Amino acid sequence: MSTRGTARELEIAAGSARPPRHRAPAPKGEALSMLVRRGLEPRTTPLDLPFPSGLEEAAAGRLAERLRHYAFRLFLRGALKPAGDFAPDDVTDYVSAPQRRAMAEALVDLDLAVRTSRGRYRLLRRVSSFGPTLEWYVARELERQYGFDVAVGVKFHARGVGGDLDVVAAAEGRLVYLEVKSSPPKHLSEGEIASFFDRVRLLHPDLTLFAVDTALRLSDKVVPMLAAELSRRRDGELCPPRHVERELWALTPHLYAVNSKPDLITNIGRAVAQGLFALAPPL
Secondary structure (H helix, E strand, C coil): CCCCCCCHHHHHHHCCCCCCCCCCCCCCCCCHHHHHHHCCCCECCCCCCCCCCCCCCHHHHHHHHHCCCCCHHHCCCHHCCCCCCCHHCCCCCCCCHHEEEEEEHHHHCCCCCCECCCCCCCEEECCCCHHHHHHHHHHHHHHHCCEEEEEEEECCCCCCCCCCEEEEEEEEEEEEEEEEEEECHHHCHHHHHHHHHHHHHCCCCCCEEEECCCCCCCCCCCHHHHHHHHHCCCCCCCCCCCEEHHHHHHEECEEEEEEECHHHHHHHHHHHHHHHHHCCCCC
């Protein structure tokens, strides 16, 4: 005998139930809307930046132009570490002394720092790391140079999947997810790689990029780690990476790794092109 109840009883039970939870309107922007259509509840929070988030376009342009230079990114990453004042010569060993002094003065010109005493400088805003600034720069250039709708620093609600989405971008009806690493490859852990793949599996983006802001070879550590985790998730199936050019690597036709040599944004653009070509129907 059925225990579901009669049709009348089922209708009465349904009619007495509370109405479904009110859904908020879809967020503005195609990138976030594509996440909503994937069943997520994305939200963005202000990035931890060493400058105001509402930076005027002229000032943002000057800062982005400086950030194009890998040496300046190295310098700023080092300048963020001291808790107080810093001397340019203590920030990094990777650029010359004249460059270090010029870059410290550039921070002053950009209203990111002030001069203190005895040739020292102090940042006006203290932040925890360079990562959010790099995400801001990448997102801005994706929008400016390649016409993407972008969202940065995206938090989402998904059980069992941690971390934020560094940059998500939408164009041509395609969703692109970028994991942006500001630390040297030596700091990359297997746990970070696994969490990255968890987010990719959750999103099912059309194209995924793993971008590391380094001039070091990705083939030494980063690419092997990505390939090993990909193989593990495919039950041991070997996934040999394909060297496209320079430090542009294809783990699959829809997953790429790039570094900053000779230019991070150019490399990202080349990876996007490769991914879009792979998505196109065959002739």
